[in-house]
Amino acid sequence: MSEVKKIATRDSYGNALVELGKAHDDLIVLDADLAGATKTCIFQKEFPERHWDCGIAECNMTGIAAGLATCGKVPFISSFAMFAAGRNYDQVRNSIGYPHLNVKIGATHAGISVGEDGATHQCLEDLSLMREIPGMVVINPSDDVEARAAVKAAYDHVGPVYLRFGRLAVPVINDTPDYKFEIGKGIVLKEGKDVSIFATGLEVSETLEAAKMLAADGIDAEVINIHTIKPIDRELIVKSVSKTGKAVTVEEHSINGGLGSAVAEVLCEEQPAKLLRIGVEDRFGESGPAVELIHKYGLDAEGIYNKVKNYMK
Incomplete structure (x- = not known):
């Protein structure tokens, strides 16, 4: 391979x-x-x-x-x-x-x-x-x-x-003939029925891998790439969560003020649902190899998988 x-x-x-x-x-x-x-x-x-x-x-x-x-x-x-x-x-x-x-x-x-x-x-x-x-x-x-x-x-x-x-x-995950970028429009990368996972930046590829691991446990996750944080795709967020009933956000950013907060605002106003925010939790970073830091902070596929699995219990 x-x-x-x-x-x-x-x-x-x-x-x-x-x-x-x-x-x-x-x-x-x-x-x-x-x-x-x-x-x-x-x-x-x-x-x-x-x-x-x-x-x-x-x-x-x-x-x-x-x-x-x-x-x-x-x-x-x-x-x-x-x-x-x-x-x-x-x-x-x-x-x-x-x-x-x-x-x-x-x-x-x-x-x-x-x-x-x-x-x-x-x-x-x-x-x-x-x-x-x-x-x-x-x-x-x-x-x-x-x-x-x-x-x-x-x-x-x-x-x-x-x-x-x-x-x-x-x-590189978007090298497909049908890929289209539009400001303010999210992209459904994997359809699912159990939980909506909204990811941005480098966390999109990690979330796709985590979704495969969740599938092995019988959890069918919908994975959505939110490349535009503002204006955010309110319509897609509401549509997905109205189907699954549960939402998760994943970002290489503080959980305060970034994608997690933006999605929370949409859900509170239009589609109330339980939300898990995965990101850096009210702390500064530290020096170290990038891949090791992503693992330590629970932002790799394994970390996302474990957090979503516990959330779905």
Whole structure:
């Protein structure tokens, strides 16, 4: 059996920018002295005149991007999620969000899968921060195919967009002829009748594996890829949970404010049901190999399987 192809979504981001750059002269990429890590270096090599290194100064970079947007350009600003969303929050809110400017934020190295860089660099709050900004679209793609599609969709969308990418190579699961990316629309990857599992980002592939393990125990899980946290697919969430009666969310993010909270809000308002939130539970990350951290925090297939199995008892 051949090994599953794995690609880090930060690589997908860099490659997608090059393809967009070939088609659109108004696209400008700004980075904060991290081009090699965020993979905007791929764009820099192809279009050096349209790649601007702003130095270790995310807040200034955001102000520059806002100015470019008012001149008809489509800027993508890039840094680690901890800096693009965290250190930079005030500027994103007031310089991009408030005037609703056409700026895209490519945030890489999100979640505990940053690994050895540790808690200071493992942003577990970015989805929460960004979805609170009025008018901000928040996307967390699950693999290479989806990440590249998301970058294109972000360019086509008029308004601010936050894109979350990872450092760890993850399985390619969306390389099917019928795959279609649409902002705000979730994707049913596996139909089921016993429990609805909503996953986002790298947790989608882990959840699919967990669903196979649950099936062996007689638990028929419906697996849904929620790549857009905001606007979230309310219709699909309600439709699935009205069938199964139980809901689970899985995210490489704090359970507070991210996918779990977004789904909980929908269920409370439209389809009351018991909900299990799987993610990082009110704590910081730590330094260590990415795969080992995902296992320790119960975010791999085995951890998801055990938590859902106990929840279904």
